[in-house]
Structure formats: structure tokens, C-alpha cells
Amino acid sequence: MADFVEVENLRRVFDVSKPWLNRVLEGSDRQLLRAVDGVSFGIAMGETFALVGESGSGKSTVARMVVGLLPPSSGEVRIAGISMTDPRATAERQRLRRRIQMVFQDPYASLNPRWRVDRIIAEPIQAFRLLRSEAEIRERVGELLGLVGLHPDDGSKYPHEFSGGQRQRIAIARALASDAEFIVCDEPTSALDVSVQAQILNLMRDLQDRLGLTYLFISHNLAVVRHMATRIGVMYLGRIVEISGGRELFSEPKHPYTRMLLDAVPDPAMTGRQRIAVRGEVPNPINPPSGCTFNPRCPFANERCREEIPALLGGVACHAVHEGRITVSEAA
Ligand SMILES: Nc1ncnc2c1ncn2[C@@H]1O[C@H](COP(=O)(O)OP(=O)(O)OP(=O)(O)O)[C@@H](O)[C@H]1O
Ligand code: SF4
Numbered sequence: 001m002a003d004f005v006e007v008e009n010l011r012r013v014f015d016v017s018k019p020w021l022n023r024v025l026e027g028s029d030r031q032l033l034r035a036v037d038g039v040s041f042g043i044a045m046g047e048t049f050a051l052v053g054e055s056g057s058g059k060s061t062v063a064r065m066v067v068g069l070l071p072p073s074s075g076e077v078r079i080a081g082i083s084m085t086d087p088r089a090t091a092e093r094q095r096l097r098r099r100i101q102m103v104f105q106d107p108y109a110s111l112n113p114r115w116r117v118d119r120i121i122a123e124p125i126q127a128f129r130l131l132r133s134e135a136e137i138r139e140r141v142g143e144l145l146g147l148v149g150l151h152p153d154d155g156s157k158y159p160h161e162f163s164g165g166q167r168q169r170i171a172i173a174r175a176l177a178s179d180a181e182f183i184v185c186d187e188p189t190s191a192l193d194v195s196v197q198a199q200i201l202n203l204m205r206d207l208q209d210r211l212g213l214t215y216l217f218i219s220h221n222l223a224v225v226r227h228m229a230t231r232i233g234v235m236y237l238g239r240i241v242e243i244s245g246g247r248e249l250f251s252e253p254k255h256p257y258t259r260m261l262l263d264a265v266p267d268p269a270m271t272g273r274q275r276i277a278v279r280g281e282v283p284n285p286i287n288p289p290s291g292c293t294f295n296p297r298c299p300f301a302n303e304r305c306r307e308e309i310p311a312l313l314g315g316v317a318c319h320a321v322h323e324g325r326i327t328v329s330e331a332a
């Protein structure tokens with residue numbers, strides 16, 4: 001059976017050119033930024049698929065295309081078999097909207113500050129006409145507040161009366177208000193203190209178990225992803241460079257970039273692994289390196305790496321791994 005969420009060869013190019021007159025006067029060319037360049041993955045129902053990668057790797061751009069907030073330059077997204085991109089599927093997509101929600105990083109910005117919490121949570125219930133009577137809506141809002149660990153009385157307060165963690169609970173209750181099945185979480189806890197982060201992550205896992213939710217979970221933090229994901233895709237400059245089961249990625253990282261990220265995770269259980277010192281920063285995405293875009297930072301780069309883009313084969317996009325120049329055991 002097809003996955004609940006299917007993402008196929010998704011691409012998104014942004015035109016980041018200077019205005020036309022500047023280009024003419026300065027003699028500069030049109031500039032295109034490939035934010036997402038051929039990303040494919042599937043998410044089974046009830047699973048958590050995580051995308052991890054440094055800032056600018058294209059995670060949020062993928063998320064926005066998956067939920068239909070941003071049209072892709074090419075490629076396709078299907079959720080429950082319905083295309084999010086095909087213009088002919090507009091009516092079906094409309095019916096699907098209720099089932100898909102997004103939770104953002106910044107709970108301060110994502111809640112209307114002038115609305116009481118009960119109105120914030122009731123809004124999707126009313127918008128999708130899930131319940132009609134005032135009493136039913138009030139009861140459902142109280143139930144949702146309880147589900148995310150808040151008190152039903154909290155509904156009469158305003159967002160500013162809550163802490164960051166509590167505000168994220170409100171955002172989650174709002175996402176659940178439309179009976180969502182698939183929730184895209186873009187850095188949902190990275191604005192929060194570490195101890196609060198853990199509470200919210202545990203709440204999300206608990207809700208997943210109780211409600212059978214499917215998550216696309218985005219984070220730059222591997223430790224967080226490890227706690228949440230059944231499968232993980234590692235992104236670098238718009239591409240998935242490694243995709244594997246959550247456990248495998250930590251016990252048998254294959255791609256040099258994944259190894260670099262893991263080396264940065266403070267975890268005593270991972271000592272003993274060969275340390276790869278990877279220097280440098282993420283290159284400018286407007287003018288990325290040729291071949292494998294990781295090559296300027298990679299200790300295993302050779303001539304082929306500078307010329308030929310490695311395909312994602314066996315869950316990893318790396319010539320050295322495909323050629324057997326570096327082995328998995330070397331990383332252990
Ligand atoms: N609307 C836009 N116009 C032009 N460039 C954009 C736009 N949105 C994103 N980009 C660029 O696309 C690339 C990917 O951005 P994106 O926000 O998806 O990365 P990210 O992995 O979510 O990063 P972060 O961890 O910082 O949130 C970046 O180089 C970014 O500058
Ligand atoms: S393809 Fe080459 S440069 Fe890219 S990660 Fe593999 S070894 Fe390094």
C-alpha cells in the first residue's frame with residue numbers, strides 16, 4: 001500500500017535576482033536559488049519522519065510545500081492519495097485540509113494575541129463546521145485543553161498570560177481541534193528551554209500514541225530527532241544526503257555529513273567513533289559547489305566528487321560510500 005504521505009522529486013527554485021534595472025546597470029545575471037532540489041520520501045500512517053539539517057538546508061521549504069502553503073517548482077506531494085499539487089484536485093484537497101495541520105517554532109507569533117485561548121482553539125472547529133452549538137464547542141475546547149495538559153479554565157486567558165511551553169501546548173490543541181491526522185512540526189521546541197522542550201516532545205509522542213497521529217518533524221537538533229523519529233532524512237543544501245531508520249542513523253551513519261552532525265551531538269554512548277573534523281560553513285546556496293555540494297567540507301572528497309552529483313542509492317548519496325572507499329564499520 002502507498003504511504004500516507006508521498007513526496008516525489010520535489011523541487012523549489014527561488015528567483016533572488018536584483019531588480020531588472022540594477023541587473024542592467026551592474027551587468028549582473030539573474031540569480032536562482034535551488035532551495036529544494038529533488039527531495040523524495042514517504043511517511044506511513046502513524047509514523048514520525050524527521051528532516052534534519054543545518055540552517056538553510058531547505059527543511060522549512062519542504063514543509064511548506066507538503067502542507068500546500070508554497071507551490072513547488074516541480075515534483076509532487078500526495079497525502080492520503082490526493083495530490084497537493086495537481087490543479088485538478090482542488091475540491092479533494094479542500095476536503096483534506098482539515099486533516100493536515102502545522103505547528104511552528106515560535107508559539108509567540110503563531111497565536112493571535114488579541115484572542116482568548118478558547119476562541120483560538122474554537123476557530124478551526126467553527127471554520128470546518130465540525131460542531132454547531134456553543135455548548136458542544138465549549139465542551140470540546142475544554143477537552144482539547146485537557147488533552148494537552150492545560151486546565152479548562154485556561155481558555156479564558158490570553159496568550160501572553162502563558163509561558164512559551166504552555167503557548168506551544170495551546171498551538172498543539174489548536175492543531176488537534178480540526179481532528180488533524182497529519183501534523184507538520186517545524187522546529188516546534190527550538191525556541192524553548194531544554195527542560196520545557198522535553199515536556200513538549202513527550203506530550204507530542206503521547207498524543208501520537210493516543211490519537212494515531214502521523215508527524216513530519218523538522219529540527220536541526222539530532223538529539224531531539226532521535227527521541228521522536230522512526231525514520232530520518234538528513235538534508236544538505238536542498239537535497240536528502242542520507243535517509244534511514246532512526247536507530248540505524250545513529251548506530252551506522254554512512255554519509256560523511258551525517259557523521260559530522262553526530263560528532264556534534266553530546267552523547268557519551270557515541271564515544272569511540274572515528275572523529276571526522278569537518279571544517280567550514282554551509283556554502284552559498286545561490287552558487288553551490290559543483291558535483292557533491294558537500295565536497296569543500298568533506299575529508300573524503302576527490303576529483304569525482306567535485307564533478308558528479310552522487311545519486312541517493314541504498315539510502316545514501318555519497319560516491320565514497322558507493323565505491324566502498326569509506327565503510328560503515330569505519331564509522332563505528
Ligand atoms: N521566499 C524565499 N525567497 C528566497 N529564498 C528563500 C525563500 N525561502 C527560503 N529561501 C532560501 O531557501 C533556502 C532554504 O531555506 P529554508 O528556510 O527552507 O531552510 P531551513 O532548513 O528551514 O533553515 P532553518 O534551519 O534556518 O529554518 C535558504 O537558502 C533560504 O534563504
Ligand atoms: S560524494 Fe565525495 S564529497 Fe560528497 S560526501 Fe561523499 S566523499 Fe564526500
Ligand SMILES: [Mg+2]
Pocket residue numbers: 059060061186
Ligand atoms: Mg526552517
